[in-house]
Amino acid sequence: MTITITAFERSPDGGKGLARDTRVRWALEEVGQPYEVRLVSFRALKQPAHLALHPFGQVPTYEEGDLALFESGAIVFHLAERHAGLLPDDAHARARAIMWMFAALNTVEPPILELATARLLEGDKPWSAERLPLVKARVGDRLDQLSVRLGDADWLDGAFSAGDLMMVSVLLRLRPSGILNEYRNLVAYVARGEARPAYKRAFDAQLAVYTGEQSTAPRPE
Numbered sequence: 001m002t003i004t005i006t007a008f009e010r011s012p013d014g015g016k017g018l019a020r021d022t023r024v025r026w027a028l029e030e031v032g033q034p035y036e037v038r039l040v041s042f043r044a045l046k047q048p049a050h051l052a053l054h055p056f057g058q059v060p061t062y063e064e065g066d067l068a069l070f071e072s073g074a075i076v077f078h079l080a081e082r083h084a085g086l087l088p089d090d091a092h093a094r095a096r097a098i099m100w101m102f103a104a105l106n107t108v109e110p111p112i113l114e115l116a117t118a119r120l121l122e123g124d125k126p127w128s129a130e131r132l133p134l135v136k137a138r139v140g141d142r143l144d145q146l147s148v149r150l151g152d153a154d155w156l157d158g159a160f161s162a163g164d165l166m167m168v169s170v171l172l173r174l175r176p177s178g179i180l181n182e183y184r185n186l187v188a189y190v191a192r193g194e195a196r197p198a199y200k201r202a203f204d205a206q207l208a209v210y211t212g213e214q215s216t217a218p219r220p221e
């Protein structure tokens with residue numbers, strides 16, 4: 001059954017792979033599932049055809065037969081549950097890998113998003129200079145804690161899992177800020193994720209949208 005995901009027609013990051021379709025592409029590559037991509041303009045995101053798939057008018061979405069999903073975490077979890085390669089067989093290790101997925105999305109990503117908002121959308125507000133250090137400190141707290149837990153391990157809990165895929169994806173969003181560079185082990189952790197052949201294929205595929213090499217799936221009627 002054909003899998004179709006949606007991605008930005010013109011991502012604001014210009015092909016740096018920070019939009020959330022990249023983590024879904026990465027999961028698809030890790031589990032060896034071919035997929036098609038339907039590119040969506042900002043305008044089309046808020047039109048009824050896309051809102052029927054994604055009530056919040058965002059990317060990515062995932063369609064497979066009569067299943068339609070939104071939320072990158074739910075999509076990656078769906079793929080990890082149905083295909084080998086992203087979740088361990090041992091029940092406890094599996095539960096912990098899922099826990100790390102939630103930690104990435106629910107505990108680490110929010111302050112990172114807040115920092116991006118503070119910089120990009122609130123930078124011109126009169127209170128911005130006063131607020132920015134507070135937001136940065138909250139990101140720093142999370143990175144301190146994550147760095148301590150990771151220590152010198154390659155991955156968060158044994159072998160690479162969907163938890164690492166999500167955590168690396170979330171940490172990559174910090175790269176433009178330079179803050180990650182203060183954490184030697186987190187930089188190495190992110191680099192290990194980026195070195196995976198599946199990540200490279202995913203990154204190249206999203207970049208191809210900008211180089212004109214992207215083949216797109218047909219738009220829904």
Ligand SMILES: N[C@@H](CCC(=O)N[C@@H](CS)C(=O)NCC(=O)O)C(=O)O
Nearest residue numbers: 019020057058059060070071072073
């Ligand atoms: N929690 C959602 C967030 C989705 C999201 O924020 N998508 C961004 C692209 S990375 C988007 O579509 N932004 C356009 C908009 O919100 O209008 C997920 O993980 O899928």
